[in-house]
Amino acid sequence: MANFNDFTFISGFASDIEAFIKLKHGLGNIYYSPSIVLKSFDNFCYENFKNKDILSKDIVMAWYKLGVDKHLTPKTLRLNMTPISHLAKYQCDKGEKAYIFPTKTLPPEKGYTPHIYSREELIRFFNVTDNCHITPQNPNRHLIMPVFFRLLYSCGLRVSEATNLLTDNVDLESGILKIMDSKNDGERLVPLSKDIHERIKKYYELVHCNKHHKYFFPSKTDDPIKYMNIYGNFRRFLRNAEISHGGKNHQIRIHDFRHTFAVHCLRNWVLEGRDLNTCYPYLKAYMGHTLFRYTAYYLKITAEIYPMIGETLEKTYPDIIPSYGGAEYEGF
Structure with a gap:
């Protein structure tokens, strides 16, 4: 039996899974969501392939069939198979004869058309965040949410970049964020606008002056605030701001604040x-x-959204407007 953070691995793959996750962390990857998949896979193997410790094709395809039988979406199926494929590659690198599932053969993910918030929608949404209340789960909720969502829009941050933002990487004097361990292992400096800079300083005084938290947006346990916490609040704010979440097939996503930032920036230019x-x-x-x-x-x-400037864009920049359709939001 092997332990790693909050996970307990119990199958014949326990030691390899733990070592593989430790390797990912050692390379600077947070690797939380894939670890959840590996934990589910570990339970699956314990129940169905208890004495096996090498990823054979039979084991991998049984896991794949389970996902298909559950009618997982193409995106979820890919997320379910990718860590297993990487684990098999890890075993192969050790000299084992593991089966690497060809993730490129999976069905393509459905394209996503982002929701670009109007000025009126943004005003209503942020007004609602300003009126949220303290909860037992997070006593700083009423302080975190107004700043967190404004930061996503005003700086075009990815959600993970905001949740994992270290307090030491917020330069209050200069108004600059240092984003570390971003997508594709990137790092960058993000200057703040005057308004969000002032909000950040006030927020810091209220949350961090009496106790220095490691993460700028801490949870009750001082870990980074969890995505599901953010998402639950996001859905509540949408409802209270009378903004439709878009239905099952066209749901508005938190990542759309990043899309909106980019589009509004280009429109203004x-x-x-x-x-x-x-x-x-x-x-x-x-x-x-x-x-x-x-x-x-x-x-x-x-x-597409602003026809009054669309003609200007097409005439002036025909070579840099791509012709492909919507892409999955996490890719940007």
Whole structure:
């Protein structure tokens, strides 16, 4: 039996799973969600392949069939198989004959069209966050939520970048965030606007002056605030702000604040007559994109949402507006 943080592994793969997760952490990866998948896989193997310790094709395909039988979405199925494939590769690197599931053969994930908030929707949403109350689960909820969601929009942060933001990486004097261990192991500096800088300083005085928390947005146990906590509040705020969550197939996502930031930034530049060829590298660096096409994707959305500037964009920047459709939100 092997233990790692909150997880207890009990199958024949316990030691390899623990070592593999430790390796990921040693490389600077948070690796929390994949660890949850590996824990489920560990239980599955304990119940069905109790004495096995090498990932054979039979074991891997049985896990895959379980996901198919549960009618998992293409995205969830991919998330369910990828850590198992990586674990098998880890065993192969050790000299074992493990079966590496070909994740590239999985069905493609459905494209996602982001929701771009209007100015009125943003005002209503942020007003609702300002009126949230203290809860036993998180005594700082009423202080965290107004700042957390404004930070997502005003800085275009990914949710994980905000939840894992270290207090020591917030420069209160200069108004600059240091984002570490971001997507693709990236790091970047994110300057704050004047308004959000003032809010951050007031928030710090209320939350961190009497007790220095490791994470800028701490949970009750001083761990980083959990995604499901943020998501639960997000859905409640949408409802109270009278913003439709979009239904089962078109749900608004927290990540849409990041999309909205990028589109609003481009819209403002176009209306101000800025040269986007000059401005684009700044937006790419600010958002932590590794590829230019990720940033160019927002130019296409901007042209579609604001017809009054769409013609200008198409005439002036035809070579940098991509023709592909919506992409999964986590890719940007």
